Amino acid sequence: MAAVYGPAEVKVSKEIYDRATLEVLVQPKVGLPSVRERSQEQCLRESCEAALLLSLHPRSSLSLVLQVLHDDGSLLSCLLNAACMALMDAGLPMSRLFCGVSCAIGADGRILTDPTAAQEKIKVNGEEFFLFPHRLPVEQVRALQISGDVQVQTINVIGSVPYSSLIPGGMYPKRTVIIRGMLPYGAEKMAVNFVVSRSKDIAFHMNPRLREGAVVRNSRVGGRWGQEDRELGSSPFMEGQYFDMSIRCGNQRFKVFVNGQHLLDFFHRVPLAEIDRLEVDGDVQISYVHF
Known part of the structure; x- marks a missing residue:
């Protein structure tokens, strides 16, 4: 007050x-x-x-x-x-x-915003949470700079959808992409696309449709959609629910896990080495993306 x-x-x-x-x-x-x-x-x-x-x-x-x-x-x-x-x-x-805005580094190294009292007490490498009040309008910020004696492994900048990011190093066997987020009430669909930037081909298109209870999978090569896959026991994507999705890349196929459970496989239709971009769109709030 x-x-x-x-x-x-x-x-x-x-x-x-x-x-x-x-x-x-x-x-x-x-x-x-x-x-x-x-x-x-x-x-x-x-x-x-x-x-x-x-x-x-x-x-x-x-x-x-x-x-x-x-x-x-x-x-x-x-x-x-x-x-x-x-x-x-x-x-x-x-x-x-x-x-x-308060920030804390969780036990797994992720940055948490608006941490609870319990999360504030978590220490990583002996360091506690930190806070820095804005000194200029945040909408004016246009770049991130990191310098010094440090080797940066990954940077995740999460904003509103549509989300689009180059995949550092591209896709290769045994690589896993993690996407966490929430489907708000009223959500109808979302899309996750693995894209070839050079040709705009979509190597893997995954489209959960909440009203239908389906997860549609396909690819688009040369501007034309391929054979659609729909077969699935049940969809784990629900309105008002958080999800934790892991997309694992193998030599022959993508394997998708949601909330720790295997959901589906999608066999490669485009050479793996050509995939270099991830896109997420639709009725979804993204909280975390990791390559």
């Missing part, structure tokens, strides 16, 4: 002649504020001062008070978002908006 007070009169000892003085107070759920709350207050103050047009209210005071009602993890990002919304609701002039 967040509340904003002011602009109001300020004590002479805290008066700043060319802008307003901003005070931030974080109250824990129980007990008195500690070092943790003081650190949170500093982060909040710096973020708010960067966004507020304090020069419009010289020699005055603004107070931002945040009361923690529940803490199940990702508290600092919650405080940042509550502070921004409170400032907006108060009608204070701002040059920009800000928000925060």
Whole structure:
């Protein structure tokens, strides 16, 4: 819960002649504020001062008070978002908006967003979770740079569908592609395509159709679709359900596993070495892709 007070009169000892003085107070759920709350207050103050047009209210005071009602993890990002919304609701002039997101590295090395209190305590190589509030509009970010004495094995950038990514090193026997996501309520279909970029051929097209309870498989070579495969006992893809799909590449076929269970095989119709792109589209929310 967040509340904003002011602009109001300020004590002479805290008066700043060319802008307003901003005070931030974080109250824990129980007990008195500690070092943790003081650190949170500093982060909040710096973020708010960067966004507020304090020069419009010289020699005055603004107070931002945040009361923690529940803490199940990702508290600092919650405080940042509550502070921004409170400032907006108060009608204070701002040059920009800000928000925060917490990240944690899971036991399997994956990055988790908005971790729970239990996930925040997970350590990988002795390091705990980290948080970095946005300092500029996130939509302006256009590139990722990694430098230093490090060997990067894989980078996964997951956004909205349609998803399209080159497959580093292409496809080869014993390679596995992992796709995790959720089919929201109202979803009708999704598609996973292994593509040859040069010719736009689709070497393997997998199309779960939720209304039909079917998983259609096919390929498109030279602009023409091949023989469609539909035979399947039952489909594991359901509305409102998460899925964990592994697509394993063999010498003769793809083997698809969903939620740890073998689902289907699809024999190669295009030379394996030509496949270099993965595409995912349809009514699906992707959370993880790994090559």
